Amino acid sequence: xxxxxxxxxxxxxxGFSFLYLPILLLVIFSFNxxxxxxxxxxxxTKWYSEMWQNQGLIDAAWVTLRxxxxxxxxxTVLGTMAALALSRHKRFAGRTLxxxxxxxxxxxxxxxxxxxxxxxxxxxxxxxxxWAVTLAHITFSMxxxxxxxxxxxxxxxxxxxxxxxxxxxxxxxxxxxITLPVIAPAIIAGWMLAFTLSLDDLVIASFTSGPGATTLPxxxxxxxxxxxxxxxxxxxxxxxxxxxxGVLIASYLMRKEQQRSQFKSAAAP
Amino acid sequence: MAKTLGPVRREFAPWNDPDAVxxxxxxxxxxxxxxxxxxxxxxxxxxxxxxxxxxxxxxxxKTTMMRMLAGFxxxxxxxxxxxxxxxxxxxxxxRPVNMMFQSYALFPHMSVEKNIAFGxxxxxxxxAEVKARVEEMLSLVKLEEFAKRKPHQLSGGQRQRVALAxxxxxxxxxxxxxxxxxxxxxxxxxxxxFELMDLQERLGMTFMIVTHDQEEAMTVADRIAVMDEGRxxxxxxxxxxxxxxxxxxxxxxIGDINLIEGRLTVxxxxxxxxxxxxxQCPGIGSNSDVGxxxxxxxxxxxxxxxxDRGWFAMRPEKIRLSHEVPEGLDPANPVNAVKGTIYDxxxxxxxxxxxxxxxxxxxxxATQTNTTRLVERPLSWEDRVWLYWGADAGILLAS
Amino acid sequence: xxxxVPYLWLVILFLIPFLIVLKVSFSEPTVSIPPxxxxxxxxxxxxxxxxxxxxxxxxxxxxLIEEPLFYRSYLSSFTIAAIxxxxxxxxxxPLAYAMARAPRSxxxxxxxxxxxxxxxxxxxxxxxxxxxxxxxxxxxxxLLAIGVxxxxxTILNTNAAVYIGIVYSYLPFLVLPLYASxxxxxxxxxxxxxxxxxxxxxxxxxxxxxxxxxxxxxxCFLVFIPAVGEFVIPDLLxxxxxxxIGRTLWVEFFNNRDWPVASAVAxxxxxxxxxxxALFQNAQARAEEKAS
Numbered sequence: 001x002x003x004x005x006x007x008x009x010x011x012x013x014x015g016f017s018f019l020y021l022p023i024l025l026l027v028i029f030s031f032n033x034x035x036x037x038x039x040x041x042x043x044x045t046k047w048y049s050e051m052w053q054n055q056g057l058i059d060a061a062w063v064t065l066r067x068x069x070x071x072x073x074x075x076t077v078l079g080t081m082a083a084l085a086l087s088r089h090k091r092f093a094g095r096t097l098x099x100x101x102x103x104x105x106x107x108x109x110x111x112x113x114x115x116x117x118x119x120x121x122x123x124x125x126x127x128x129x130x131w132a133v134t135l136a137h138i139t140f141s142m143x144x145x146x147x148x149x150x151x152x153x154x155x156x157x158x159x160x161x162x163x164x165x166x167x168x169x170x171x172x173x174x175x176x177x178i179t180l181p182v183i184a185p186a187i188i189a190g191w192m193l194a195f196t197l198s199l200d201d202l203v204i205a206s207f208t209s210g211p212g213a214t215t216l217p218x219x220x221x222x223x224x225x226x227x228x229x230x231x232x233x234x235x236x237x238x239x240x241x242x243x244x245x246g247v248l249i250a251s252y253l254m255r256k257e258q259q260r261s262q263f264k265s266a267a268a269p
Numbered sequence: 270m271a272k273t274l275g276p277v278r279r280e281f282a283p284w285n286d287p288d289a290v291x292x293x294x295x296x297x298x299x300x301x302x303x304x305x306x307x308x309x310x311x312x313x314x315x316x317x318x319x320x321x322x323x324x325x326x327x328x329x330x331k332t333t334m335m336r337m338l339a340g341f342x343x344x345x346x347x348x349x350x351x352x353x354x355x356x357x358x359x360x361x362x363x364r365p366v367n368m369m370f371q372s373y374a375l376f377p378h379m380s381v382e383k384n385i386a387f388g389x390x391x392x393x394x395x396x397a398e399v400k401a402r403v404e405e406m407l408s409l410v411k412l413e414e415f416a417k418r419k420p421h422q423l424s425g426g427q428r429q430r431v432a433l434a435x436x437x438x439x440x441x442x443x444x445x446x447x448x449x450x451x452x453x454x455x456x457x458x459x460x461x462x463f464e465l466m467d468l469q470e471r472l473g474m475t476f477m478i479v480t481h482d483q484e485e486a487m488t489v490a491d492r493i494a495v496m497d498e499g500r501x502x503x504x505x506x507x508x509x510x511x512x513x514x515x516x517x518x519x520x521x522x523i524g525d526i527n528l529i530e531g532r533l534t535v536x537x538x539x540x541x542x543x544x545x546x547x548x549q550c551p552g553i554g555s556n557s558d559v560g561x562x563x564x565x566x567x568x569x570x571x572x573x574x575x576x577d578r579g580w581f582a583m584r585p586e587k588i589r590l591s592h593e594v595p596e597g598l599d600p601a602n603p604v605n606a607v608k609g610t611i612y613d614x615x616x617x618x619x620x621x622x623x624x625x626x627x628x629x630x631x632x633x634x635a636t637q638t639n640t641t642r643l644v645e646r647p648l649s650w651e652d653r654v655w656l657y658w659g660a661d662a663g664i665l666l667a668s
Numbered sequence: 669x670x671x672x673v674p675y676l677w678l679v680i681l682f683l684i685p686f687l688i689v690l691k692v693s694f695s696e697p698t699v700s701i702p703p704x705x706x707x708x709x710x711x712x713x714x715x716x717x718x719x720x721x722x723x724x725x726x727x728x729x730x731x732l733i734e735e736p737l738f739y740r741s742y743l744s745s746f747t748i749a750a751i752x753x754x755x756x757x758x759x760x761x762p763l764a765y766a767m768a769r770a771p772r773s774x775x776x777x778x779x780x781x782x783x784x785x786x787x788x789x790x791x792x793x794x795x796x797x798x799x800x801x802x803x804x805x806x807x808x809x810x811l812l813a814i815g816v817x818x819x820x821x822t823i824l825n826t827n828a829a830v831y832i833g834i835v836y837s838y839l840p841f842l843v844l845p846l847y848a849s850x851x852x853x854x855x856x857x858x859x860x861x862x863x864x865x866x867x868x869x870x871x872x873x874x875x876x877x878x879x880x881x882x883x884x885x886x887x888c889f890l891v892f893i894p895a896v897g898e899f900v901i902p903d904l905l906x907x908x909x910x911x912x913i914g915r916t917l918w919v920e921f922f923n924n925r926d927w928p929v930a931s932a933v934a935x936x937x938x939x940x941x942x943x944x945x946a947l948f949q950n951a952q953a954r955a956e957e958k959a960s
Contacts, residue, residue, distance in 0.1 A: 008766035012778070015763035019785055019839065022796040025806060029799060039804075082674035092671060101678040107945050109897020111914045112934045115921060116685035119931070123688055139681040142674065162341055163374035165361040167388030167439065181378045192787075200789045203899055206922075217791050224791075224904060228799050236792040247787045251780060 023240065030233035047234040057235060060219035063130065064199060067215060071137035072194035078138065079145025079194070080187055086146070087153040105143040113140055114207030121208065128210035136208045137198040144197060145190035152186030185254075192250065196243060281491060282506075283316040290353075292317040292475055293338065293443060298347035300333050300499075307333040309499035310347070320469050320476045322490035324483060324522075330499040331479045335445050338477070339368045352442055362391070367441035371448040373432035375420040381431050382407070382416040388439040406434040409468070426457050433465075437472070446478040450485060462488045483523045487511065495519050511584075516668045520582045527588075527633050529563065529581045533573060533665070564604045565663060573667045583663035588635035588656050590623060590648055595657045606657035609633065611650055623648065625656055693728055693931035728932035737916065738933065742940060744911040748827065748902075749895035752834035753842075756891050757884065759835060760842040764883075765876075767843070768850035779847070786840045794833050794904050801829050801905070825907035833901035838894065842887035849883025850876070882955040889948035896941060913937055 030048075034041025051057060082102055089095070105113060117136045121128055160182065164174040180187075202217040209218060216239070223232055283289035291314035300308040308330040315321045323331035336342040337349055340361035349356045356364060367388065375384055382403050389399045407413045410430035420428055429449065436444055449465070450458040466489050469476045480486050486493045487507040494504045495518075503515040514520035517528055565581055573579050594600050612632060613624035620636045627633060633656055637648075648654060732738045767778045785793065800806045801824040808820040823829050853876065861871040899914035906912070913933065921930035 007762075008769050011762035011766035012770070015759065015766070015839075016781060018759065018836070019782070022800055022836065023785070023788070023793065025800060026792070026796040036804075078674045078677055081670050082678075085671040085674065089671065094675070097683075098671070098675055098678070101682050105682065107893050107941070109894070109899075109914055109937060109941070111897060111899050111917045112686075112689070112938060115917070115930060115934050116689045117681065119688045119692055119927070120681070120685035135681060139677070142677070146674075157372055157374060159370045159372050159374040160376060162339075162361070163368070163370055163435075164376075164387070165341075166339055166364075166366075166368045167435070168362045168391035169387070170360075170362050178376060182376070184378075196787050200791065202791050203918075217789070220791060220795070221900075224795050224798070228795070228802075232795065233799075236789070236795065240788050240792060243788050244784065247784060255776070 026233055027237045027240065030230055030237040032230050032233075035230065047230040048238075051231055051234045051238075054231070056214075057216075057219055060214045060216045063213055064216040067130065067134050067137060067205075068195045068198040071134045071141060071198045072191050074134075075138045075142040075194040076145050076187060076191040079142040079190055080149050080183075082142065082146040083149035083153055087150055087156075102143050102146050105140045106147065108140075110201075110203035111207075114204040117204065118207040128208055129213040132208040132210065133205050133213060133215065136204050137194075137201065140204065141194035141197045144193050145187075148190040148193060149183060149186050152183050156183060188250075192246070199239075199243070281318070283319070284314070284492065289316055291315060292319070292352055293477070294350045295334070295337075296347050296350070298334075298337065298344045298349060300330070300337060300342060301345045306499050308337070308344075311499065311501055312347075313494060313501065313504070315475065315477065317475055318473055320466070320489055320491045321478070322486035322493045323477070323479045323496060324481070324486040324493050325496035326481055326522075329496040331481075331496050332447060334496075335368070335447055335477065335479050338443070339366055339445055340364045365441055366443040366445060367436040367439055368445040368447060369432050369436040369449050371451055373420075373428050373452075375428060375431055375435070377420055380417050380419055381412060381423070384420070384431055385435045385438050388435065392439070402438055406438050409437070410434045425452055426461070429453060429461065433468075437468075437474075441474075443475045443477055446476060448480055449478065450480075450482075458485070459488075465489055487523070495522060513664060514582065514666070517580055517582065517666055520664075520666065525585055525634065525636075527581075527583045527585060528666075529583075529631060529633070531563065531579060531581065533575055533577050533579050563607055564602070565665070573665060577667065580666045581663055582666050583633075583658060585622065585634040585636040586620075586638075587662035588633065588658050590625070590635055590637060591655050591657070592648070592652065593655070595655055598655075598657065603657075605660060605662070606655055607633070608653065608655055611648060611652045611654060614648070614650065625654065627656075689931045689934055692928055693935050694725060695928045695931075696725060696727065728928045729936070731929060732932055732936060737911070741911045741913045741916040742936070745896050745913040746940075748830060748910075748912060749834070749892050749898075752831045752838075752895055753888050753892045755831055756835045756839055756842050757888060760839055760846060760887065761884075763839075764843045764846035764850055767847050768853070775851070782840050782843050782847070790837060791900060793837055794900055797829070797833055797836065797905060798824060801832070824905065825910075827906065827910055829905035829907075830902050830910055830912075833905040834891070834895050834898065837901065838891040841890040841894075845886040845890065846880060846883040849880045849886075853879050882951070882958070885951045886948070886955070889944060889951070893941065893944055893948065896944075897937060 029040075031043050031045060032039075032041055033044035033046070082098075085092075086095075086099055086102065092098075114136070117132070117139070118128070120126075121132050126132060156179075160178055161174050164178045165171065169177065200217060201215075202221050205215045205218055206221075209215060216235075220232060220235060223229065293313075293315040295311060295313040298308055298311050299306065311330075311334070313334075323334055325331050333342060337344050338351070338356070340356065340359060343357075351364075351366065376387065379387065385403045385406050386399050389402055394402075403416075404413075407416055410433055412427060412430055412434070415423060415427060415431075420431065423431065429452070433449070446465075450461055453461060462485055465476075469489075476489075478486070478489060487510070490507060492504060492506055493510050495502045495510065497518060503510060503519045505513070505515075510519060511523055514523065514526075520526045520528065563581065589595075595606060598604070598606050607627055609625040609627040611623055612626040615622040615624075616639075618639070620638050623635045623637065625633050625635060635656060763782075767775065767782070770778055798805075802808075803820050803822060803824070805824070807823065808817075811817045812820065823832075857875055857879070858868075858871050861875050862868070866874065897914045898912060899918055902910045902912040902915045903918070906915070914937075917930050917933045917937070920926050920933060
């Protein structure tokens with residue numbers, strides 16, 4: 001037993017080193033004094049202040065943030081509706097097509113999604129840019145939201161809604177006071193997923209974006225192609241920090257809530 | 270009318286009163302789900318202040334009956350009425366009945382008091398009154414200190430009581446209980462059953478319970494409807510159901526019973542005349558020539574005739590065992606007695622169960638209460654013993 | 669409305685765009701804007717529509733077959749994805765196994781640690797490797813310093829870098845389903861095997877591994893399918909000889925501005941991906957059936 005334990009610990013250490021070392025190095029070298037990203041020249045935060053001077057970068061971050069907030073919110077509404085439709089209505093005309101369209105974008109290569117949306121916008125003479133990117137992001141992230149929310153609805157106890165109805169609550173009100181609050185964690189998780197997907201996306205945005213609507217990943221990508229710079233490291237570090245702390249805070253809150261409930265139910269006679 | 274054996278729980282039997290007006294009435298109700306008929310042309314009357322139980326195996330249609338009363342399912346045919354009002358077309362949220370769900374269906378995001386107040390809030394009742402009623406309910410189910418807790422912070426028994434309080438808060442005309450104790454362990458279940466009876470008597474409300482647990486139905490209910498495959502097999506008080514089952518199905522479903530198949534040669538009269546029913550056992554379908562004859566003197570369901578196939582049903586606890594010939598018995602022509610060999614003994618603490626082999630086809634189970642702390646059993650394996658019983662011990666069933 | 673709004677949205681922004689791709693793939697390239705013709709115009713009436721359909725050419729598909737770049741790209745995409753998936757499995761299995769065997773109190777944290785990179789930007793994670801893998805990068809510095817090599821290795825801009833990128837980016841996709849299937853496994857199965865005289869090593873091969881096959885299958889497909897159409901990794905880490913179809917499509921579209929051929933590439937890519945996707949769904953359905 002001892003030997004397998006050592007094997008397991010080694011696997012864990014190596015596995016997680018592999019996952020985290022590259023990110024850690026990226027963060028460390030964002031504080032490098034030297035312009036050469038691979039040679040340590042002393043600690044400095046100058047790349048962070050330089051980053052704030054870069055108007056193009058700030059603009060791109062602003063575009064990304066707006067696209068992300070808008071697309072994640074609309075995608076969450078549409079995705080939740082789709083999830084409800086799929087789990088509540090076992091039979092309707094074109095259900096197979098509908099569920100196919102929900103699942104297909106999950107496995108569709110991004111280049112195809114990007115290309116097809118671009119061709120649509122060209123065909124209907126829709127200007128490429130901020131709104132095109134937003135529409136594109138809504139389309140693929142609503143499918144992810146739908147899958148997340150639907151997997152929660154599978155375990156949703158329909159008798160909760162019946163109980164509300166039984167106690168005199170009409171159906172529409174039941175949806176808002178019972179169903180929605182109960183599945184809210186899944187909806188929030190769906191929103192977070194949609195937001196990060198939008199924040200991350202390079203390929204689809206490259207196809208659908210136009211002048212003046214360069215997103216942060218597009219900006220990073222074009223600079224990376226010119227070479228690795230500590231400035232990019234600094235931008236990446238800030239992005240990593242924001243997303244990681246967001247995810248960690250969310251999961252910390254959930255864990256705390258869980259622990260509190262466990263503690264209380266253990267204390268209950 | 271079958272003779273009532275033993276005292277009833279209390280003087281309350283509106284179903285025997287021809288002038289009594291039913292409170293809940295199912296009239297020729299059928300419910301189909303696709304090809305499956307869950308409830309088949311069923312009529313049922315339930316009276317005010319009654320504690321009524323629907324008993325049957327899963328899939329017998331009992332839950333569907335309850336859901337039709339609550340309004341979650343609409344009958345395919347027939348109608349359901351409550352207190353003189355036809356309920357057809359009235360949605361669940363407008364019906365004056367409340368249900369306690371099998372899963373309790375407590376709203377997980379609301380505290381105990383919010384759960385209990387939920388139904389009252391839908392009525393636009395003044396806040397002060399809602400508060401008073403919630404407190405009343407909390408004290409009724411003894412959960413005052415738990416008002417602020419969320420459902421997941423409660424034990425199973427506490428959750429069950431919250432569910433009960435929530436469904437009682439609106440003072441419904443009928444309280445529906447769907448397997449209310451299914452999730453509780455045996456001890457807690459028994460306690461809760463008595464609390465429930467108490468509560469029903471105190472509040473003077475009409476309760477309808479759905480359960481597959483016969484002991485639960487016997488404990489709480491004034492009357493029980495035994496259901497199978499969408500039909501009601503028998504409606505009667507717990508005592509009648511146990512002592513005078515109308516068919517083998519009911520007899521077998523409730524408690525343990527010996528069913529001995531045979532062909533009737535002589536029919537007894539209903540009120541215990543000296544006439545004997547004589548059954549040839551093993552009966553129909555057996556090619557054994559060594560016919561065992563059991564002579565029984567007992568009640569019977571009226572639709573049996575001489576020569577018919579019938580079943581003698583007898584509860585194991587009504588049978589006595591003895592090595593000697595029972596007093597007053599003619600061993601050459603035994604009535605309500607038969608000889609056999611002890612085949613198996615199970616010691617269960619309070620009782621012992623004896624499996625007594627009469628012949629190759631018939632084994633009779635008899636239970637004996639262990640009234641003393643016996644170390645040695647007077648009856649042992651392979652003993653030849655007499656089984657004997659009183660004239661009111663068994664019943665002859667036609668089906 | 670519940671059905672209608674998302675339905676309509678997906679028809680307009682998913683189904684119709686794809687039909688347009690299909691149509692464009694049958695069109696002729698031109699130098700106009702947009703750089704293809706003819707355009708399907710329903711307002712011209714049915715006869716005109718028929719006329720247009722007759723003008724559809726399969727020229728672009730013929731081009732895909734004739735030009736070795738394309739079929740080599742497809743083939744190479746599948747090969748690279750398959751090799752990378754296999755390496756991911758070799759690294760991911762011990763990790764998932766160790767996680768599933770870790771003390772219960774650690775598991776939530778370990779799981780969190782695997783999921784966390786999934787939330788952070790894909791682009792950034794790929795970018796992080798450039799600094800490590802390039803000629804004067806950190807990996808070469810370390811290897812030179814400890815004397816394993818005397819000359820810096822060329823890793824960046826080779827297929828090896830692409831493998832590393834895919835393995836790194838998609839490792840969580842493989843570990844999660846695998847961990848789920850290993851964690852569900854009842855420990856008493858191994859105890860029973862040991863009780864019946866099976867050595868731990870043999871118990872692994874005869875008990876643990878077969879039981880985790882659904883997790884392996886799901887994880888491998890989750891790595892393989894997106895890896896085939898990958899663009900960012902081959903573009904940033906791969907070299908000029910790294911042929912992957914996602915990148916070929918991109919180049920065809922943005923650099924050569926040949927929209928019809930790019931569309932044909934997309935249609936064929938989707939068709940060849942249908943096979944692994946169908947296999948995956950079939951495996952998932954069977955696993956669910958087994959579970960219930």
